[in-house]
């Protein structure tokens with residue numbers, strides 16, 4: 001069945017529902033908020049062609065390489081996100097949580113995530129990290145994260161960070177399917193596997209309940225921003241690849 005691709009933000013409904021509930025003093029649990037947020041993100045992916053393997057399997061070599069080149073900049077600037085967080089972290093425990101995330105990025109005893117990414121990109125013959133493949137919408141995406149983190153208080157930033165980690169599990173499950181559909185296989189898929197199975201959400205969610213109990217609005221704001229911002233970027237990345245037919 002043909003899919004229709006959305007323009008409106010699929011997360012808008014979540015924010016509105018929750019604002020309404022909070023105003024009515026009809027408090028929902030954190031678990032119920034997250035489960036609804038997960039569902040909305042799944043629905044959003046359904047409407048982005050990048051996650052439709054019936055379509056991505058027809059990409060030509062140029063489009064496959066462009067995917068690796070653009071996606072690199074959607075992920076390859078995460079260290080700056082964490083750097084801002086670490087410098088803002090108010091406690092030793094919060095700083096340790098960020099440092100542990102860096103350890104994870106460096107792959108602990110195995111190859112770093114950057115090395116795994118390069119392995120994936122090389123398997124498609126794509127050279128990544130060149131300035132001309134850092135397209136304006138990717139600059140905007142990264143800058144949008146950094147502006148949010150600089151502007152908001154720690155609890156809202158911590159919630160956003162946790163939302164980011166949670167989204168990773170969903171994103172990478174679908175991105176792995178996209179990668180397989182364009183012929184990526186074997187060790188070149190490792191980058192997707194480690195992220196699909198990462199337990200970063202558990203690592204970062206320790207304080208989420210506490211933040212929710214103090215101020216559900218901060219969790220809602222952080223999670224909603226992350227999801228809307230990211231789904232907008234996936235749509236732009238998807239459009240960029242499908243409209244590039246060199």
Ligand SMILES: [Fe+2]
Pocket residue numbers: 105113195
């Ligand atoms: Fe990573």
